[in-house]
Amino acid sequence: MQLPGRRLQPDACVMVDAPARLHLGFLDPNASLGRAFGSLGLVIDSAGTQVEARRAAHDQIEGTMTDAERERIAICLERLHAAYDPTPVAIEVTRTPRAHSGLGSGTQLSLAVGSAFVRLLGHAATSAELASLLGRGARSGIGVLGFDCGGLLVDGGPSGDLHPGVPPLLARQPFPDSWRVLLVSDNAREGLHGAEERRGLAALAPFPQKLAAHLCHLLLMKILPGVAERNLVPFAQGLTEMQQTIGEYFAPVQGGVFASPDVERALRAVAAERTAGIGQSSWGPTGFAIVADAREAEGALATARDATRGVPHIECTIVTGRNRGATVRGVVAPQQQRIDAA
Structure with missing residues (x-):
């Protein structure tokens, strides 16, 4: 700009x-x-x-x-x-x-x-x-x-x-106008930042070139074609696999594939019931599930809230992409x- x-x-x-x-x-x-x-x-x-x-x-x-x-x-x-x-x-x-x-x-x-x-x-x-x-x-x-x-x-x-x-x-x-994003955030946690983030990155083992190539392959042949063709299935599959791979790499410094076990529980429950690309934004603690439309988003929201019932620090909201x-x-x-x- x-x-x-x-x-x-x-x-x-x-x-x-x-x-x-x-x-x-x-x-x-x-x-x-x-x-x-x-x-x-x-x-x-x-x-x-x-x-x-x-x-x-x-x-x-x-x-x-x-x-x-x-x-x-x-x-x-x-x-x-x-x-x-x-x-x-x-x-x-x-x-x-x-x-x-x-x-x-x-x-x-x-x-x-x-x-x-x-x-x-x-x-x-x-x-x-x-x-x-x-x-x-x-x-x-x-x-x-x-x-x-x-x-x-x-x-x-x-x-x-x-x-x-x-x-x-x-x-x-x-980003397709009909797609929706469920955000699930743990308000009792903060993502890594500042000196703590720098120490965490320095402590990680080298990222294997084979995995980097795999992530690029997922991006080029599943994620980008999926969004270009408004086809959620390959997009969701590629994004979820990409997130799982990078989450496992960062797990030693953030405590797991997700920084918040409560956020992870909510999103795994959503993905078990419907097609959704799930993962964590940056170091979290906000996670996401990208679904096909507003109806799917309402169902995902209900599932996430059921999975975290009685956990007051979990906040769930539905948002759209912004182009x-x-x-x-x-x-x-x-x-x-x-x-x-x-």
């Missing part, structure tokens, strides 16, 4: 709606052919981040957020001021998903703040440029690419020092008249 370099009026406000994403798996964590990771991901039309930005007498950070998120925004503003403009701004977070739940909240928040800042103050910037400045997208490009375009995405993984920056987009397929990226728009206060969109 290229944000236009036209400064808004002094009383303007910029509003950014950044979508959440599901990280559906890595292709080659060990870089057996020279490129590490490579990712499959899906942008969803729920659990996104919304921020607003205005000029102010001094930098302000407002809204409902954790201390860590407030600190993240402060660091973003410091870098944005140094790179683009010293003008102080007020950032208000009006919505954000729970951090470290597997929905990409850190990248959403950083890109939303960065996009609001440059749009408000009239600087041209791409999402990739903002991600590089703000320290996002170094391992997986799904969050940054999803911010731009939505859909089901495949990135090529980072290429190293010769081509630093966000991994390239290799493939994008629109568009973030929205960035400027309004004039207080009349809230729309003046631009990107």
